[in-house]
Amino acid sequence: MAGRPTYEIGTTRSSENNTDVQLNVSVGDKHFLIDLFAANFAGNPKLLKEYLLHVERSDPTYIPPSPEDSNDFEFADPLEEFYDWATNTFATLFRDIPPLDRERSYTLQDCLFPEQFVYTLQVTGDELVVPVPRTIGPDSRLVGVLLPVHKPLDKSTLPVYRPHNIHVRLNDDAVALPPSPRKVYINGENICFFKGILAGDVGMTFTELATYAKIRTAKFREYVRISRLLGVVENEDTSRVVGLLLSYIDCKNSTLSCAAQAGECASHDKWLEHTRHSLTELHAHGIVWGDAKPGNVFTDGNDDAYLIDFGRGYTKN
Template identity: 30%
Template sequence: MGEFYIAWVVHEAEFNPDSEIRVKVRHTRAHFDICYNGDLLAASPSLLELHREDYRRLHSDEEVHRGASCEVWPRLAKPFEQFMTQLVPPPTESTGDLHSYLYPASFILEARVDESGNIRPQIREVLSRQEFWPPGDSIESAFIKPHLSPLLDTNPKIYSSRQIQVLTHTSALLPSRVLVDGATYFFKAWSGRETGYYELQAYTKIRADDAANSPLLADARISRLHGLVIDDPNDVLQHFAVDPNGEENHPPHSRLVGLLLTDIDSDGTLAELGAWSDRTNEDRLRWAQQIRHAVGRLHAAGVVWGDAKPENVLVDMAGDAWLVDFGGSYTRGWVDEDKRETVDGDLQGLQRIDKWLAKWSLKPVDRPNHRPKGGRGLAVDGAV
C-alpha cells in the first residue's frame, strides 16, 4: 500500500524488551505514531514474546538493525494499514499545498489485543496543531542567523508554504517537485542540522558569483537556490501550545522550513545509472568530464562541493551530469574524514568517481542488463 511510508522506528536506548516500540508512518495528508507496548500486549503470550523478540532485534548492533528493518518494520505497521486509511482526512481545496503537508493531521495509535488474541488498532490521542511542533528553525535562532543573514542579503525570493503547490512526492512521500509563480522547483525541507548551515553558506557564494560581472559558474551544471520557504509568525504561532495563564509560550519569529532549488528533470543518480548496460562507455566518459568541469568551476568561485560521490550527481533526461547537495559532510569510501569539506576532499572524491566509472566501462559482461522496477506495498525507509 504505497500511500503510506514507514519513516523510522524508535525504542528506548536502555535495554528493556517490554518497553515501547514506536513506528513513525508518513502519509501525504497525515502522520501516524504507532505504539507497541509490552504491558498492553501481555494479554496474548505469543504477541508479547514476538514484541520482545522484535525489541531484541532492533536493539542489537547497527548491522543487525538494518537487516531487521526490512522484516520488522513492515510487520509492525501491517495491522494498522486499514485503520490508518480510515483516519486519513479527505482531500480539500488546500490539500495540494505545501502547508497542508508540513502541518498534517497527526495521530498516536496503539496496539491492543482483541478477544481472538490478534492486534486491535486503537487511537491513543489525536494531536491538535497546538501539540504538533512546527518544522524548520526560527530565522532569529542564534544557530541559524549567522548563516542565513548573508544569504538574505543576496535578496532571494521568499515564499510561505501556503503559496507553494506540491506537484510530486518522492518514494518516501516527501514533497519533491513544487510549483510557485508559474515555475517549478525542487523542494528541500530544512534539516536544521550542521549540513543545512553549510549549504546556506555554499548557496550564498554561488548566488554572489551568479551576480558577478563575469560569473565563473555560468556554464556549470549545478543545483542553484531559487528561493526560501519561510512561514511567518501568524502561521507558526498556531502550532505552539497556548499557555493557560495567558502568557506567551512560543517564539514570535518566522521559521525557515525549506529551500527551492533547481528542478532537474532527472533520469536518476549517477550511482543508479553508471553500472547499467544501457549506458555506453562514451556516457561514462562524458559524465566524468562534466563532473570535473563543474567541480573546477566551483573551486574557482570559492565553493567546495563537500560530499563528492555518485549519489550526489543527477543525470538529466538529455544524459548530462549535474552536481547536487551542497550540504557538506563526507561519505566513507569516497572522501576521507580528514579531507571532509575541503578542496582536497573534492579532488579525492573526483578521482574515486573516475575509477568507479572506469570499472564499469571495463566490465561490460558483469553489468546488469535491466534496471530494477519499483514494487508496490507499504514502503520502508531504505536503511539497508
C-alpha cells in the same frame, strides 16, 4: 493484506535498543503517528514475539536466514508487512477519512502541517485492542530550524516563500499527501526541487545557505552543472526555515551510483568531464563541495551530470 484501507508509509523510527518503534502513516490529508512499545506487549508472550520479529525484520540491516535455518513465515516486504500488522485495528478510522480532493490545489502547508493524530497499541488476551490515543508535547511537531539571531537570512538577496505559496501536484494514484514532497511549484508555476530540513539541522542548514550564497554571487553559467538555490521556505508563524527550493534536475538514472548499479556506463567519460569542470569552477571561487560521492551526482535525460548537496549532508531523491 487484501482489502486493507489504502495509506502511504512514511519514515519509521526506532529506539536505541530497537524495541520501541514509531510508525508514520498518511491517509488522505491526515497524518498518524503510531508509537509502539515492547512493554505494551509484555502481557502476551505470543504477541510480544510477533511484534519483536516484525521490528527485527523491518530493520534495514536485517539479513534473513536461509530457508533451511528458519521455520518462521516469510515476508514479501518486511516493512510493509509490519505496517499491515500494526494498522489492522485502524481500519475503521482510516476508512472514515475522505479521499484526496482532485480538484483542490494542495500546498506545502498541507503536506508539512497536516492534521495529526497520535496513537499507541496495547494488548488484551490474544488480540490487539483498538488504538489508544496519546498526547505528545508541542516540540514533537517542530518542522525545520530556527537560525541563530546572529546568522539571519539575507532576505534582501534571497527569495523567501511561505509554505502556502508552494504547490504540490498529486500523482494519479496518490492516496495521501506526501509528508515531504520533492517536485514542487512556486506559486503553482515554476518547478523546483524541495529539500526539507529536519529539526535540529541548524549547522548544516547554515553551511548550505552560505555555500549557495557564494554560488549566487559567482553567477556561474549554465555549463557549470550544479544545483542552485531558488529560494527558502520559511514558516511565517514560527520563523523556522522548513526547506530549500533548488533547481529541478529531471533525472534519468537519479545518481551515478544508480547508473553504475544498472551497468549504464556508456556516458562515463561525459560524466567525468562534467564533474571535473564543475569542480574546477567551484574551487576557483573558493567553494567546496563538502559531500563528494557518486550518490550526490545526478544525471539527467541528456546524460549531463550535476553536482548536488552543498550542506555536507545527504539529499534524498
